[in-house]
Amino acid sequence: MNIPFWLPEGHILKFGKRKMRFEESRGDGVLLFRYIDGKEEIVTVPLGRDAVLGLITVGWIIEQFRAGVVVDPDYNAHVTDRNETNLTLDRPAYESLDPKSGWRYDWADAAIRAGIKKTEDDALTWIKANNLGGKRPQPRSLLRWMRKLKLHGGRIGALVSTAGREKGESQLPDIEDRLVHKWAMRYWRPDSLNGRLAHKEDAAAMVVADWDELKEMGIPYLSENPPSSECVRTRINSLECHSTYASRYGAPAADRKFSASGEPVAVERPFERMYMDGVEWEHSVHYSEDLRIPAAKMRSVITMDSFSQWVAPHPTFAGNYRPQWGLRSLRGVMMPPPMTPEEIAENPELAMIYGLPSDVMIDRDRTLISPRMVPGAVKILSTVELAEAYHHDAKSKLENYHKYVKAALAMIPGRILGPQVRHAIRYDPIAATEVTRAQYVDLVEQLRRRWNSTQKTSLGNRSPNDIMLAHIRSGGMRLTDPKEVMRSLASVPDKPCVLTTNGLIYDNVHYRFNRAGVGKALSSNHHRTPFGKRLTGTARIEVIPRVWDDDIDMIEVYDEANEEYFYMWSTDPGYTGGLSRWEHRIYQKALASRKGATKQDRLRNKAKHLNDQQRTLSGKSFREREQPVELLAEEEMRLSGKRAANPGCAQVPELRIPTRIDNAKRDDVPKAPPQPRDEVDVGEGGHDLRSDPSRDVARELGDDEAILGAANVSWDFAAGTAEDDDEVEDD
Numbered sequence: 001m002n003i004p005f006w007l008p009e010g011h012i013l014k015f016g017k018r019k020m021r022f023e024e025s026r027g028d029g030v031l032l033f034r035y036i037d038g039k040e041e042i043v044t045v046p047l048g049r050d051a052v053l054g055l056i057t058v059g060w061i062i063e064q065f066r067a068g069v070v071v072d073p074d075y076n077a078h079v080t081d082r083n084e085t086n087l088t089l090d091r092p093a094y095e096s097l098d099p100k101s102g103w104r105y106d107w108a109d110a111a112i113r114a115g116i117k118k119t120e121d122d123a124l125t126w127i128k129a130n131n132l133g134g135k136r137p138q139p140r141s142l143l144r145w146m147r148k149l150k151l152h153g154g155r156i157g158a159l160v161s162t163a164g165r166e167k168g169e170s171q172l173p174d175i176e177d178r179l180v181h182k183w184a185m186r187y188w189r190p191d192s193l194n195g196r197l198a199h200k201e202d203a204a205a206m207v208v209a210d211w212d213e214l215k216e217m218g219i220p221y222l223s224e225n226p227p228s229s230e231c232v233r234t235r236i237n238s239l240e241c242h243s244t245y246a247s248r249y250g251a252p253a254a255d256r257k258f259s260a261s262g263e264p265v266a267v268e269r270p271f272e273r274m275y276m277d278g279v280e281w282e283h284s285v286h287y288s289e290d291l292r293i294p295a296a297k298m299r300s301v302i303t304m305d306s307f308s309q310w311v312a313p314h315p316t317f318a319g320n321y322r323p324q325w326g327l328r329s330l331r332g333v334m335m336p337p338p339m340t341p342e343e344i345a346e347n348p349e350l351a352m353i354y355g356l357p358s359d360v361m362i363d364r365d366r367t368l369i370s371p372r373m374v375p376g377a378v379k380i381l382s383t384v385e386l387a388e389a390y391h392h393d394a395k396s397k398l399e400n401y402h403k404y405v406k407a408a409l410a411m412i413p414g415r416i417l418g419p420q421v422r423h424a425i426r427y428d429p430i431a432a433t434e435v436t437r438a439q440y441v442d443l444v445e446q447l448r449r450r451w452n453s454t455q456k457t458s459l460g461n462r463s464p465n466d467i468m469l470a471h472i473r474s475g476g477m478r479l480t481d482p483k484e485v486m487r488s489l490a491s492v493p494d495k496p497c498v499l500t501t502n503g504l505i506y507d508n509v510h511y512r513f514n515r516a517g518v519g520k521a522l523s524s525n526h527h528r529t530p531f532g533k534r535l536t537g538t539a540r541i542e543v544i545p546r547v548w549d550d551d552i553d554m555i556e557v558y559d560e561a562n563e564e565y566f567y568m569w570s571t572d573p574g575y576t577g578g579l580s581r582w583e584h585r586i587y588q589k590a591l592a593s594r595k596g597a598t599k600q601d602r603l604r605n606k607a608k609h610l611n612d613q614q615r616t617l618s619g620k621s622f623r624e625r626e627q628p629v630e631l632l633a634e635e636e637m638r639l640s641g642k643r644a645a646n647p648g649c650a651q652v653p654e655l656r657i658p659t660r661i662d663n664a665k666r667d668d669v670p671k672a673p674p675q676p677r678d679e680v681d682v683g684e685g686g687h688d689l690r691s692d693p694s695r696d697v698a699r700e701l702g703d704d705e706a707i708l709g710a711a712n713v714s715w716d717f718a719a720g721t722a723e724d725d726d727e728v729e730d731d
Contacts, residue, residue: 021033029057033055105145106132111142172227175214180227181235184203187200187248200232204228271355273305276302276362276363281440283440284296286434286437287632298441299320303329310468316445321368324580352469412435491546493544501538504568525559543557549581552584575602610631616628
């Protein structure tokens, strides 16, 4: 195949920023080139759809000529390397480099179009007869501009001034230039020897000190005076970029300063992409109306739909972030929302806003979603994505909702402001606290509902609820069994547990109550147990339970032979009912030194621990109150039954089978083994070891409905666990 253009051997072409020399034609349109600015390596380029590297072909080089990637340097042989890059820019770019370039171009282009003679007299006559704006040029300058413009094809870049030093060149002698550059880089990148320079003047001082030493050593080619402080400061400023800024202040600060903001991912429908993030609200709140002690700042874990900006029901709590809150926030998206019968009757369509999202972007904080929950979540979601580290705009729509709530609550007394916010000098947010935890939770929930029902210009004068309901009516929702959602968000222990007729033990909790499920699993799977591991008198199998960190009262076990799941409940619901795994571990450490092994002993010791926390709460600092308040708040919700009745305090969906202390809503209600009452001297309030202490609290107050009420909460957590010298052993 002949080469359809002039390309003699040894001809030089420019490919990108490198020059290559044509060696020979290999036939069939294959050309051999070598780079001349390196080690004479052969030039290979990606060819075809598979982008396999190969020698240059005639078709490839024609295509790259048309795209301007390969050029002939001889075409611009008269152009210097410094002017070559300027010729491809546009006029605004030229004027930013040289403000007078446009003025020169206007005069030179008009003179060429007028066809004036190339003499100074004719040029001067033409200049006086025309006024193109600005100062009139000299005749000789105009003739020079005309010559440059014709030489470079009429491109304005030919008239950009190249006076002065090129970029990277310095007016200092070489040794002084390297000295200034050394300490300028030390300012941005500290070393272990000199440490971190606090100011730019410190770098200038080190430059002068080193220059004096070089002068005393008799080093030649030094200037009469050392480099000035302004010279060092200018060099430091010129080196400021992402990498140097990250070396001095850290990568997160460099990303905030230099990385582009915004959300690059476009969404086309609801539930396609969800954002989940935690937020700390700005107010100090009282524990309750009865115990008016500034307890802590409230937090929330919020999930928002990226397309409609709909905010799902979310928990608002006192204390630190824990995986149980992230778990409940995800359930608020994928399971029916907690609404009262009156709310459902008023607007039944709102009860149907839930479904399975395709992608969830969660915060990188492991306290929101435990890493062991992610594999299970991927089964019901398409992807689980981590937000970009330290990038506040990765979830900008959700951050906007945070600002909306904070602005709405800004006028409430007790707002804790940062040091950068201007406020009264004597302002004390702790002393000004007025609202309680329950009131603050209610306010946040009201703002969430107002946000979802408010029309927004960005949504075409529609509200987030309108967009979500329209999507549901179109039949585009992905729904599944709520039990499957629960199971997918469960955690799985690393080691299997042993299941016998007496149940199983996991995390120092005994699970047994589900006689039908346990018996069926033992009968169907016993033949798989090796003879060396079998027990005498009872069947034994190894199972891997599914556990939930937000409620340890119930676990789920998979029956491999029958291919079904069955629940198992704790033998001590008075202790484990509604108890999170974090609380369980706190109590395990606190109760390790207390005596007693029965259920009543554990309840009594737990109540003593809570009363101790409450009694010493006022004597602790504001920050030290977070953990005790979190323990007391969880116990209060259990005693009052708010987990199932009040959607503002806990997110337990209606279709889930919740575990409660009073044994309600269970498949099989656990019953105590028969015991002769006359043989045991049971103290007052201890007639049923499996009863909840809150029943005795309600009975003492004369209100049996106090378990489900929010106003009458007893602060005596030890009520109903009277001292009893006789120990009733666990079955």
